[in-house]
Amino acid sequence: MRLAVLLLALLAAAENPGERVVHVVARKFTYSPDVIELQQGVPAIIELTSADRDHGFTVPDLGLRIDVEPGKTARVRIVPGKVGTFEFHCDVFCGSGHEEMAGRIVVSAPGAAGGTGGH
Amino acid sequence: MGSSTRREFLQIAGVGGVVFASGLLEACSKLGTRPDPSPAMADDFYFVQLSDTHWGYKGPANPEATVELPRAIDLVNALPQAPDFVVFTGDLTHTTDDDQERRQRMAQVRDHLGRLRVRNLRLMAGEHDASLDRGAAFQEFFGPLRYSFDHKGVHFVVLDNVSDPKGILGDAQIDWLSKDLKPLPKEAPIVVFTHRPLFDLKPDWDWTTADGTRAIDVLHAYPHVTVFYGHIHQEHHHQTDHIAHHAARSLMFPLPAPGSQPKRAPLPWDPTHPGKGLGLRDVDTDPRQPAYNLREIPLAAES
Numbered sequence: 152m153r154l155a156v157l158l159l160a161l162l163a164a165a166e167n168p169g170e171r172v173v174h175v176v177a178r179k180f181t182y183s184p185d186v187i188e189l190q191q192g193v194p195a196i197i198e199l200t201s202a203d204r205d206h207g208f209t210v211p212d213l214g215l216r217i218d219v220e221p222g223k224t225a226r227v228r229i230v231p232g233k234v235g236t237f238e239f240h241c242d243v244f245c246g247s248g249h250e251e252m253a254g255r256i257v258v259s260a261p262g263a264a265g266g267t268g269g270h
Numbered sequence: 271m272g273s274s275t276r277r278e279f280l281q282i283a284g285v286g287g288v289v290f291a292s293g294l295l296e297a298c299s300k301l302g303t304r305p306d307p308s309p310a311m312a313d314d315f316y317f318v319q320l321s322d323t324h325w326g327y328k329g330p331a332n333p334e335a336t337v338e339l340p341r342a343i344d345l346v347n348a349l350p351q352a353p354d355f356v357v358f359t360g361d362l363t364h365t366t367d368d369d370q371e372r373r374q375r376m377a378q379v380r381d382h383l384g385r386l387r388v389r390n391l392r393l394m395a396g397e398h399d400a401s402l403d404r405g406a407a408f409q410e411f412f413g414p415l416r417y418s419f420d421h422k423g424v425h426f427v428v429l430d431n432v433s434d435p436k437g438i439l440g441d442a443q444i445d446w447l448s449k450d451l452k453p454l455p456k457e458a459p460i461v462v463f464t465h466r467p468l469f470d471l472k473p474d475w476d477w478t479t480a481d482g483t484r485a486i487d488v489l490h491a492y493p494h495v496t497v498f499y500g501h502i503h504q505e506h507h508h509q510t511d512h513i514a515h516h517a518a519r520s521l522m523f524p525l526p527a528p529g530s531q532p533k534r535a536p537l538p539w540d541p542t543h544p545g546k547g548l549g550l551r552d553v554d555t556d557p558r559q560p561a562y563n564l565r566e567i568p569l570a571a572e573s
Contacts, residue, residue, distance in 0.1 A: 211473040238474045244401035244435040247365050
C-alpha cells in the first residue's frame with residue numbers, strides 16, 4: 152500500500168495543466184459518476200470529494216487508492232496503460248450500503264468511442 | 271469416553287457429517303448415552319467457530335433472519351460433548367448508523383449467547399459491529415477488540431482488523447503482536463482468530479486486510495500457525511507458505527465464491543432449502559502435533 156501511495160504522490164507531482172479532470176462525488180453509498188471512461192495512454196485527473204463522511208477510492212487492479220474526506224479534494228492522476236474495465240470501490244467502511252458502493256473505470260483504445268464519461 | 275477421541279465417538283455414534291440437533295440427540299439416545307457437558311480430555315480438545323450472524327439484518331437474502339442464531343445455539347448445546355470454548359469471528363450484528371439501535375442489537379445477541387451451555391466464549395468484532403464507532407459499543411458489551419489467551423498448550427491470538435474503518439491492523443497492533451509472540455518458543459502451536467482474511471483473497475471485493483501481510487510476516491517466523499476467520503460467509507481454505515487460513519460459513523446469508531459472479535451480492539435465498547449455505551464449524555485440536563481437524567456443520571438440510 153505504501154508503494155501505491157508513493158506512486159500516487161509521484162503521479163500527482165507529474166500533473167500537467169490542461170489535462171482532463173473527471174470530478175467524482177462520493178456519498179453513502181454511491182459514486183457519481185460510477186462509470187469513468189478513459190482512453191489508453193491519455194492522462195487524466197480523477198478529482199474526488201465527499202458529500203457526507205469519510206470514504207475511500209481504491210482500484211486494486213491499477214494499484215490506486217486514496218482517502219476521500221469531507222472538506223478535502225483528493226486528486227489522482229492516471230495514465231491508463233491498458234484497455235479494459237477496472238472496478239473501484241469504497242474501502243473505508245461507511246455503513247449499511249458500504250458493500251455496494253462501487254463503480255468502474257472503462258479504458259478504451261486510442262481513437263475508439265468513449266472517453267467522455269465523467270465530464 | 272475412555273481413550274476414544276471425540277471424533278471417534280462421533281463416528282461410533284454415527285453422527286459425523288451432517289448433524290441436526292434433534293437427530294443428534296436421537297442418536298445419543300439410541301446408544302444409551304447422553305450429551306456430556308464435561309470438559310474435553312486434558313490433551314486434545316475442540317472448539318466451535320461461529321461467524322457472521324449479522325443480527326438485525328433485514329433483507330431478501332434471509333427472510334428468516336431471527337431464526338439462525340437460536341438454531342446455531344441449539345446445535346452447539348446439543349453436541350454430545352461440550353466444546354472447550356466457542357469463538358465468534360465477528361459481525362455479530364448487522365451495521366446500523368443508529369448508535370442506540372447498534373447497542374440494542376448487541377444486547378439481544380448477548381442475551382442469545384447467554385443460552386449457550388458453554389460459558390467460555392471468545393468474542394471478536396467484525397466491521398459491521400465496530401467500524402462506525404471504532405469499536406466503542408462492542409467493547410461495552412463484549413470486551414476488548416484484541417487479546418490473546420492460552421488453552422491447553424495452544425496460544426490463541428485475536429486480531430482486530432475492523433475497528434479502523436480502513437480495515438487495517440495498524441502499527442500499534444503489529445507491534446503488540448510481535449511482543450505477544452516473543453516469549454513463545456518457536457515450536458509453539460499458535461492459532462489466530464481474525465475477521466477479515468489477512469491475505470489478499472479478493473481485494474476488489476474488500477476481502478483483504480490492507481496491511482495483513484505485515485501480520486503474516488510476523489507470524490511467518492513460527493512454524494505452527496493456523497488462522498481462522500469469517501467475513502466471506504463461506505468455507506474457504508488457503509495457504510500462505512506454512513500458514514493455513516480457514517474461513518467459516520455465516521449464520522445469516524452465504525456469499526458467492528471469490529470471483530464467481532460480477533458482484534459480491536449474497537446468494538439468493540432458496541425457499542425450498544431455508545438456511546442453505548449457512549453453518550458452523552468445530553475444530554478438533556491436538557496440541558501435540560499440532561493438528562486441527564475441521565468439521566463443517568450445516569445449519570439446515572442442503573439437498
